[in-house]
Amino acid sequence: MSEPASYSRTINLAFTGASGAQYGLRLLQCLVAAGCRVQVMVSRAAQVVMATETDLKLPGSPAAMQDALTDWAQAQPGQVLVFGREDWFAPPASGSGEKAPLVVCPCSTGTLSALATGASNNLIERAGDVALKERRQLILVPREAPFSEVHLENMLKLTRMGAVIMPASPGFYHKPASVEDLVDFIVARLLDHLGIDQDLMPRWGEGRVQAKLPD
Template sequence: MSNPTTTVNLAFTGASGAQYGLRLLECLLAAGCRVHLMVSRAAQVVIATETDFKLPGAPKAMAVALTEHFQAQPQQLLVFGREDWFAPPASGSGEPAPLVVCPCSTGTLSALATGASNNLIERAGDVALKERRPLILVPREAPYSELHLENMLKLTRMGATIIPASPGFYHQPQSVADLVDFIVARLLDHLGIDQTLMPKWGESRVAQKLAR
């Protein structure tokens, strides 16, 4: 548990790419992080469609299922309902944790870019922006419309980091899981959390020079 005191707010929304969010959750828990999870209704549909994992609807049951599935520690994972306005991510006076929306639907992009706070995920994003906390958004759409691009530019200018689910291939992936891990490794790097999914660029070159 290399990051035992780190809390990360994590949101799953209805874009395709549920594997990215679930893998990120697995890695955060394995690193010893406390995770405050928010899941949209559309995300539950996508998870059921793209994976064999069926999430219960109630937050408490969802937390139990995910804790058991990923073998997390008791109380390490907390799941908050869509209108739980007393959850820590809902206020700037809550714990100052980063927020990752993975995957991030274009609807969520629009809501965050315009300051909508119609549910806990949108409110959490609004809080992250106004408090200047790290906000990482992982959109997965193709192609992007002009409106999508404008929203991403607007959010970037407000301080958010956009990391599209566009994996690289220079690490010679052998499976879909390798492609997923490429993006998850970048997310963990941006969060400052130790990861061994992907070597840092240039590490092998540094090792060669040090060995001489």
């Protein structure tokens, strides 16, 4: 029997029903390429959005979804794990599970509300609740415009709890030439926050540093 593959890190990644499925999919691709194991959760609304915004139409069952995302991300068998919406025995559902960051990308305003109030009505919400109570890294990527007072209050509340709110608002100082460049801007920031090496784009000031280094 072959030994199970070893991975550099485990990252929890949740897709919810905001626009911007491309951000989460590109992040999944980069995490796989970086040698991470990715534990994925997908809401029903996220499946609808993903099918609308991309060519990827995920099947309904977690097992079939896992196979589809494994193929799409060119991952090794077992590198991408998909857990169902009410799989309360999944590692992200408990503080005694593996200590791993959680990225919700994209993060709907409904998910923001649920996390801010501790609703825990499904696995994604429970995983966020665990991340907050255990003081684990939690990064939320909302994609909405404009933000209402309720949205802003929820983001402020979550920030005070320790979450990082990273709106899907790409910059333009890197002179993007395509939609993919705009997506990579946000994904690069996410990878930086996770402490994962990335070459999607240079960090601010790197050119100045390189220019000052001796030959």
